[in-house]
Amino acid sequence: MQEELLLTPGPTPVARRTYQAMSQGIFGHRTNRFKALSADIQNKLQPLFGTDHPVAVLTSSGTSALEAAMVNLVDDGDSVVIIVSGVFGGKFADIAGRYNFKVHIYDVTWGQAADPEAFREYLNGIDNLAAVFTQACETSTSVLHPLAELSKVVHDYKEDALFIVDAVSALGGADIHMDRDKIDCLVSGSQKAMMLPPGLAFVAVNDKALGKINRSAHGRYYLDLKMYFKSLEVDYTPQTPAVTLYQGLDDVLNMIHDETLEQVYVRHKNMQKMLRRGIEALELELLVKEEDASPTVTAVKSSPEEIAHIKDELENNYHIAVAGGQKDLAGKIIRIGHMGFMFPKDMLAILSALEDILSRLRNKNYYGKALTAAQESLYEQA
Amino acid sequence: MQEELLLTPGPTPVARRTYQAMSQGIFGHRTNRFKALSADIQNKLQPLFGTDHPVAVLTSSGTSALEAAMVNLVDDGDSVVIIVSGVFGGKFADIAGRYNFKVHIYDVTWGQAADPEAFREYLNGIDNLAAVFTQACETSTSVLHPLAELSKVVHDYKEDALFIVDAVSALGGADIHMDRDKIDCLVSGSQKAMMLPPGLAFVAVNDKALGKINRSAHGRYYLDLKMYFKSLEVDYTPQTPAVTLYQGLDDVLNMIHDETLEQVYVRHKNMQKMLRRGIEALELELLVKEEDASPTVTAVKSSPEEIAHIKDELENNYHIAVAGGQKDLAGKIIRIGHMGFMFPKDMLAILSALEDILSRLRNKNYYGKALTAAQESLYEQA
Numbered sequence: 001m002q003e004e005l006l007l008t009p010g011p012t013p014v015a016r017r018t019y020q021a022m023s024q025g026i027f028g029h030r031t032n033r034f035k036a037l038s039a040d041i042q043n044k045l046q047p048l049f050g051t052d053h054p055v056a057v058l059t060s061s062g063t064s065a066l067e068a069a070m071v072n073l074v075d076d077g078d079s080v081v082i083i084v085s086g087v088f089g090g091k092f093a094d095i096a097g098r099y100n101f102k103v104h105i106y107d108v109t110w111g112q113a114a115d116p117e118a119f120r121e122y123l124n125g126i127d128n129l130a131a132v133f134t135q136a137c138e139t140s141t142s143v144l145h146p147l148a149e150l151s152k153v154v155h156d157y158k159e160d161a162l163f164i165v166d167a168v169s170a171l172g173g174a175d176i177h178m179d180r181d182k183i184d185c186l187v188s189g190s191q192k193a194m195m196l197p198p199g200l201a202f203v204a205v206n207d208k209a210l211g212k213i214n215r216s217a218h219g220r221y222y223l224d225l226k227m228y229f230k231s232l233e234v235d236y237t238p239q240t241p242a243v244t245l246y247q248g249l250d251d252v253l254n255m256i257h258d259e260t261l262e263q264v265y266v267r268h269k270n271m272q273k274m275l276r277r278g279i280e281a282l283e284l285e286l287l288v289k290e291e292d293a294s295p296t297v298t299a300v301k302s303s304p305e306e307i308a309h310i311k312d313e314l315e316n317n318y319h320i321a322v323a324g325g326q327k328d329l330a331g332k333i334i335r336i337g338h339m340g341f342m343f344p345k346d347m348l349a350i351l352s353a354l355e356d357i358l359s360r361l362r363n364k365n366y367y368g369k370a371l372t373a374a375q376e377s378l379y380e381q382a
Numbered sequence: 383m384q385e386e387l388l389l390t391p392g393p394t395p396v397a398r399r400t401y402q403a404m405s406q407g408i409f410g411h412r413t414n415r416f417k418a419l420s421a422d423i424q425n426k427l428q429p430l431f432g433t434d435h436p437v438a439v440l441t442s443s444g445t446s447a448l449e450a451a452m453v454n455l456v457d458d459g460d461s462v463v464i465i466v467s468g469v470f471g472g473k474f475a476d477i478a479g480r481y482n483f484k485v486h487i488y489d490v491t492w493g494q495a496a497d498p499e500a501f502r503e504y505l506n507g508i509d510n511l512a513a514v515f516t517q518a519c520e521t522s523t524s525v526l527h528p529l530a531e532l533s534k535v536v537h538d539y540k541e542d543a544l545f546i547v548d549a550v551s552a553l554g555g556a557d558i559h560m561d562r563d564k565i566d567c568l569v570s571g572s573q574k575a576m577m578l579p580p581g582l583a584f585v586a587v588n589d590k591a592l593g594k595i596n597r598s599a600h601g602r603y604y605l606d607l608k609m610y611f612k613s614l615e616v617d618y619t620p621q622t623p624a625v626t627l628y629q630g631l632d633d634v635l636n637m638i639h640d641e642t643l644e645q646v647y648v649r650h651k652n653m654q655k656m657l658r659r660g661i662e663a664l665e666l667e668l669l670v671k672e673e674d675a676s677p678t679v680t681a682v683k684s685s686p687e688e689i690a691h692i693k694d695e696l697e698n699n700y701h702i703a704v705a706g707g708q709k710d711l712a713g714k715i716i717r718i719g720h721m722g723f724m725f726p727k728d729m730l731a732i733l734s735a736l737e738d739i740l741s742r743l744r745n746k747n748y749y750g751k752a753l754t755a756a757q758e759s760l761y762e763q764a
Contacts, residue, residue, distance in 0.1 A: 003407065011408045011625065022626070023401035025385065026393045026579050028703060059581055060442040061622040064604040098601040191622060197408050199441055199581045199624035219480040222446040222605070240443040240573065242581035242624070243393065244404070321410060 005349055008323045009139050009169055009297035009337035010192040014248075018195065018341075021251035022244040029243055035235040037246055042232070044253035048261065049186055049204040050177030056203040056228035057249075059242040062168040062189030065201035067095050068223040069164050069187050070133070072213045076100040078130035081123065083114050083150075086140035087326045088166065092133050102128070110328060111141045111299070113292035116149035123157045131162040136170035137294040140326045141287060142335060144174055144294035148181040155182060162209055168192055171202075172256065173268040173296040173339040184209045190245060193268070193296055193339040195252040199245045203228070255341075268295035270378055271338040271347050277377040278351040278370035282358055287333055296339035304331045310357055318353040344378055387731055390705045391521050391551055391679035391719035392574040396630075400577065400723075403633035404626040411625055417617040419628055424614070426635035430643065431568055431586040432559030438585040438610035439631075441624040444550040444571030447583035449477050450605040451546050451569050452515070454595045458482040460512035463505065465496050465532075468522035469708045470548065474515050484510070492710060493523045493681070495674035498531040505539045513544040513566075518552035519676040522708045523669060524717060526556055526676035530563040537564060544591055550574055553584075554638065555650040555678035555721040566591045572627060575650075575678055575721040577634040581627045585610070637723075650677040652760055653720040653729050659759040660733040660752035664740055669715055678721035686713045692739055700735040726760055 006013050027033055038057075045055045058065055070092075074080055080101050082093045085108035096103045106122050108114045114134065123129070132154045137144050151163045162184040167176055171186070172193030178186050185205045191198035203225060205213065213225045227238035256264055272295045279286055279300055287299035302310070307324070311334050314320040325333040336350060351370040359366045388395050409415055420439075427437045440447055452474075456462055462483050464475045467490035478485045488504050490496045496516065505511070514536045519526050533545045544566040549558055553568070554575030560568050567587045573580035585607060587595065595607045609620035638646055654677045661668055661682050669681035684692070689706070693716050696702040707715040718732060733752040741748045 004409065006408065006410070008410050010622075011410060014408050014626075019405035023405060026388065026396050026573075027386065028388070028390050028393060028705075029580070031703075060446065060604065061624075063621045064442070067603045095603045098603055100601075189622070191408075197624060197626040198411070198622045199627060219482075221449045221477045221480055222442065239445045240392075240571070240580045242443075242579060242627075244396075244579040244626075245581060245624075321413075323410075 002319045005320045005346060007336050007338070007342070007346065007350055008321050009335050009339070011198060012192055012195065012337055012340040013342065014195060014197055015255065015341050018248045018251045022248040024247055026243055029237065029241050034243070037250060038235040038237070041246065041250055041253065042235070044250075044257055045202070048172065048253070048256065049202070050179050050181070051204050051206065053205060053207075053210070054229060054232040056225055056232065057237065057241070057246070058201045058203065058228065059199065059239065059245075060201050061198055062166075062187070062201045063091070064223060065187045065189065065203050066092060066166055068203055068225055069185050070095055071099065071218050071220055071223060072216050072225040073162055073164060073185060073209060074099070074101055074130050075216065078102065079104060079126055079128045080130055081106055081126060081132045083108060083119070083132065083134040083145070085112065085114060085135070085143060085145070086110050086138040088135050088139055090327070092166065096133075111143065111287045113143045113145050114150060116146060116153050119150060120153045120157070123153065129158050129161045131164050133164045134166070136165050136167040136174060136176055137296055139169040139297060140329065142294050142297040142299040143288050143292050144170065147176060147183060151182040160208065162212065169296055169339070170294065172264065174294060175265040178204060178206065190249065195255070195340040196245060196248050199242050200249060265295070267343070268339060271295070271342060271344060272298060273377045274344060274347040274374035275336060275338060275351070277373040278347070278354070281370040281373040282354055282366055297335055297337050299325070299333045299335050301333050306361065307331060307334055309361060310334060310354065313357045314350070314353055320350055320353055322350075347374055384701045387702045387728060389718050389720070389724070389728065389732055390703050391717050391721070393580060394574055394577065394719055394722040395724065396577060396579055397637065397723050400630045400633045404630040406629055408625055411619065411623050416625070419632060420617040420619070423628065423632055423635065424617070426632075426639055427584070430554065430635070430638065431584070432561050432563070433586050433588065435587060435589075435592070436611060436614040438607055438614065439619070439623065439628070440583045440585065440610065441581065441621065441627075442583050443580055444548075444569070444583045445473070446605060447569045447571065447585050448474060448548055450607055451567050451585055452477055453481065453600050453602055453605060454598050454607040455544055455546065455567060455591060456481070456483055456512050457598065460484065461486060461508055461510045462512055463488055463508060463514045465490060465501070465514065465516040465527070467494065467496060467517070467525060467527070468492050468520035470517050470521055472709075474548065493525065493669045495525045495527050496532060498528060498535050501532060502535045502539070505535065511540050511543045513546050515546045516548070518547050518549040518556060518558055519678055521551040521679060522711065524676050524679040524681040525670050525674050526552065529558060529565060533564040542590065544594065551678055551721070552676065554646065556676060557647045560586060560588065572631065577637070577722040578627060578630050581624050582631060647677070649725070650721060653677070653724065653726060654680060655759045656726060656729040656756035657718060657720060657733070659755040660729070660736070663752040663755040664736055664748055679717055679719050681707070681715045681717050683715050688743065689713060689716055691743060692716060692736065695739045696732070696735055702732055702735055704732075729756055
């Protein structure tokens with residue numbers, strides 16, 4: 001009878017009220033009703049991104065928004081640097097590899113955040129730098145990169161270089177603010193901390209990036225950001241939008257602002273700390289050190305045998321879905337998402353299951369230990 | 383209290399059961415559960431397209447699928463012919479214009495279907511023809527082009543040229559069958575006769591087109607059809623799919639096959655005839671002659687004053703949404719959609735409203751006249 005508890009780092013649970021919002025009934029997107037909805041969404045979306053500029057909303061998954069950022073902001077022959085610290089950095093590199101850019105890969109050990117001073121040294125000698133791409137949270141390792149520091153390094157090196165951030169698994173959970181952090185282009189998707197089903201993607205830009213978009217000579221249509229920003233001037237979309245997801249977007253933005261952005265970030269940080277303290281009490285290893293850890297996802301390390309056993313038990317006997325490792329980390333970690341429509345009680349649910357699984361597996365008594373550590377962490381912070 | 387009756391040629395009404403299907407709860411797309419859903423959808427989607435090949439499902443609006451067909455099936459320097467008979471043909475031409483193709487436009491008078499014999503003459507002298515693009519139904523005029531005949535003309539002229547059809551406002555309403563009609567690539571979207579909200583698009587190809595896709599050297603990522611067809615071999619998607627829309631897609635395909643494809647086409651044809659006979663009884667003009675008319679949408683002509691009055695009255699006093707004309711036809715027509723989750727009773731609703739509007743406007747008694755003509759048409763056909 002129990003519903004699956006979806007603790008993967010995307011997709012994430014969607015609230016019942018949001019499903020209802022998405023079931024209100026479809027209507028035409030070339031109408032004043034749609035314009036009013038789109039304008040209302042902009043008012044609530046911009047503070048979330050930390051910008052006063054319109055945010056382009058694409059009907060597609062996050063990958064297309066990453067590709068759009070790349071193709072609209074980089075010209076053939078330009079140098080781009082891609083910070084690769086896991087699978088999603090690799091995806092950025094794959095996309096870049098399809099184009100005629102000079103692609104420079106800055107490799108970061110998986111499980112670590114990029115070090116701004118080491119990155120400053122790396123940049124030296126890269127000519128004609130157009131843009132630096134990074135993830136905010138590298139979902140495959142659960143690291144959160146120091147965006148404001150990296151941005152400063154990029155702009156110190158070349159003032160007009162663009163700092164472009166993929167925040168698909170961070171925005172709405174981690175405290176990211178375009179203007180404050182001097183991010184030139186911030187990209188995200190609907191299905192993670194934004195609490196929606198997949199199907200929408202977002203591209204926010206500052207004046208510098210918008211200027212580049214308007215000067216770009218790429219030959220795109222669906223991913224032509226010029227058309228999106230031009231349509232936004234009159235609250236329209238150039239292509240047919242996923243109207244039901246817009247209705248849902250309006251609802252989740254209300255939820256976020258009702259809770260307040262500040263409190264949303266505190267809740268995510270609280271869940272992260274509860275989980276980390278609980279994991280330690282269970283004598284499991286955390287892949288990422290405290291200061292590099294994302295508030296939206298946590299990677300847990302153990303022997304391949306324990307990892308396989310834990311994942312299998314969670315899914316089959318406790319109705320809890322988590323994610324495994326990818327590529328180099330396959331079989332070595334489990335990843336527990338704690339972003340979006342998730343709450344401290346959900347951390348208790350998984351820690352309770354892990355206590356039981358490990359007590360049996362190791363023939364050792366963990367009952368109450370992880371829960372107590374989590375509980376202490378939560379109320380200590382309050 | 384009355385809900386709006388959405389008689390636009392897209393978006394179209396979504397059934398309550400489909401909203402429920404889309405509210406079942408989100409789940410991961412890298413799971414066996416998703417693979418099973420995707421495989422099940424393929425089994426039901428292929429007969430609708432009239433193919434034994436997998437049909438690529440893109441998370442995006444129809445335009446991206448049109449662009450994908452173009453960029454994956456045409457190489458730089460190739461000649462393409464685009465049949466332009468309205469706004470959506472023009473959109474195809476706009477997309478093609480972004481690429482390094484030799485673009486040839488075959489203009490058809492708006493409101494008429496392409497004439498296969500005239501098109502045969504036009505093709506003479508076009509060298510290096512790679513592909514011919516056409517709409518099935520040109521939504522802006524309500525014409526249905528003779529696909530099987532046009533296909534024969536294309537393949538007679540050059541056997542390996544591709545015949546590529548945009549069936550966004552036709553598939554699921556008009557009797558189109560890739561294999562029977564010798565269509566090499568058939569593109570559609572979710573939000574018209576497919577009875578879903580916008581957000582999914584479809585690309586079906588035969589062996590010849592798939593071969594071309596696999597040899598293509600374009601530099602795309604999100605619109606790389608190779609990746610979609612390769613993923614389909616194991617029932618996956620290369621990018622994050624719009625899972626809730628997949629759940630809805632599964633439901634509407636069940637609805638279509640429960641009714642049977644044959645009966646779905648009969649229902650659409652019946653609605654078209656009811657409407658056309660009713661429109662004639664109201665002494666309004668039909669833009670398109672009987673043999674060129676699409677079973678999914680009908681364009682009605684009158685003086686600009688009457689058109690404006692009718693559209694305004696329908697929307698404001700009868701809770702019925704219809705579409706106006708676009709570009710050259712702006713202000714000259716209204717377009718009434720009758721595709722997807724629509725039924726003969728919906729034709730009675732709009733004809734009843736039109737009888738009232740025109741009786742008052744023209745000070746003439748139309749009461750019962752359009753309804754009787756529609757009713758006679760419906761039961762004559764049964």
